[in-house]
Amino acid sequence: MLRNPTMKDVAHEARVSLKTVSRHVNGETNIDPALADRISAAIVKLGYRRNLSAASLRPGWTSKTIGLVISDLANPYYSTLARAIESVADAAGYLVTIASSEEEGMRHDRLVDRLMEQQVDGLIVVPPRNAGRDWSDVASPIPPLVFLDRPVPFADADAVLADNAGGAREATLALVSAGSRRIAFVGDSPDIYTMRERHAGYAAALAEAGIEADDSLTITTAHTREQAEREVGAVLRDGSADAVIAANNRSTIGALLAFQAAGRRLPLVGFDDFETALLGSPPVSVVSHDIELMGCTAADIVLGRLKGDTSAFTTRVLPTQLILRGSEKPEPA
Structure with a gap:
């Protein structure tokens, strides 16, 4: 050979x-x-x-690689994050190795170990819904580490988050202002930090508006677009709600499909913007945060640590924006 x-x-x-x-x-x-x-x-x-892998084993050399573990590369939200991280890393001469945990703790842990075995210079991680081991149990040395989108109680890492609770509060109050009172929250498992925060913002807005919360209107089993469609379809049939907060982009799309199948819609605000949100009639109102900024910020933090930044570890919370396009209002009589 x-x-x-x-x-x-x-x-x-x-x-x-x-x-x-x-x-x-x-x-x-x-x-x-x-x-x-x-x-x-x-x-x-x-x-x-x-041979960068071999070079990285020698003192003073690096692999020029950053490991990125996300939840689901098929989700446009995470592919946008990955693209932003990759653009910043590439400009600095780094390659990004991307892997999906599929929200499984054991798989996430295996991916982290594999990336560290490959001598990546830094790690950017979206923690999985079903956590595996504690980060305190990961063998040292751990390269510069940033938790993205979801925090983890580990002192030796930075984190970049969105203001999930604040965004959900604004969205709920917008529906209340448009006349809704029985607002269904449709999202994924409360085991996910972002879902807990968004539900907390929803609940805070109801309390602020003097509306008693109804637990039957909190739906946290919409893990997929299809499940969200079924759940919203059931809400339409039984008339239990007069509006919907869709807590992520897949729930929003599921709600739109349910509306299409039923031939009618409820006031709707989604969380996370997406390209086809503008194609509806009316276009979909959303809580948006700058996903690209989140990815770029995480990459900048890792690269800064690699350049010698020894400042205290921080959690950066990026603002959200409520974009009202008309779907928050009831259908005309």
Whole structure:
């Protein structure tokens, strides 16, 4: 089997020292142009590629890789986060290795271990709904770590979150202002931090408006678009609610499909904007937060730590924005 060419092979082909090849490969520019041309020609001829995995094991070298563990790459929310992180990392010369936990704690733990075994320089993690081990049980050293979208009680990490409770409160009050009183909350499991926070904001708004909460209107079994469609369809049939807060983008889409099937709709505000929200009649009102900013902020924090930032670990809470497009109002009589 043919072996991969090494820097020694390049040095021999280019008739230069191994140190000069190393400097050239690592981007140093104060090399005689004639020597640099010979090295470049030798690299092309031999098909040499730098082995960053091996290099990262040597003192002072890094893999130039950031590990990203998200919940579900198929969800547009997380693919937008990943793209934002990747853009910032790429500009700094880092590759992002992305994996999905599928909300499973044991799978999440295996992914984290695998990424650390591959000597990633930093980690950005969306903690799973079903937590595995405590981060305090992860063997040291842990590279610079940022928790994204959901916090974890671990002192040696930064976190970037959205103001979930504040956004849900604003959305609920908008429905109340438009005349709704029996507002259904449709979302995923309360085991998920974002769902708990959004439900807390919903409950706070009801109390603020003097509306007694009805537990039967809190639906936390909409894990998928299809489940949300079934739940909202049931609400439409039994007439138990006069409006819907959809607590994530999949719940919003499920609600819209239920409205379409029933031939009528309820006032609706969704959480997390999405491209097709503008296509409805009326367009869907949403609580939006800057997903790209969240991803970019997480990447900037990791890169800052890698550059030597030793400031205290912090949790950054990014604001949300209520965008009213008309779906928060009842259908015309």
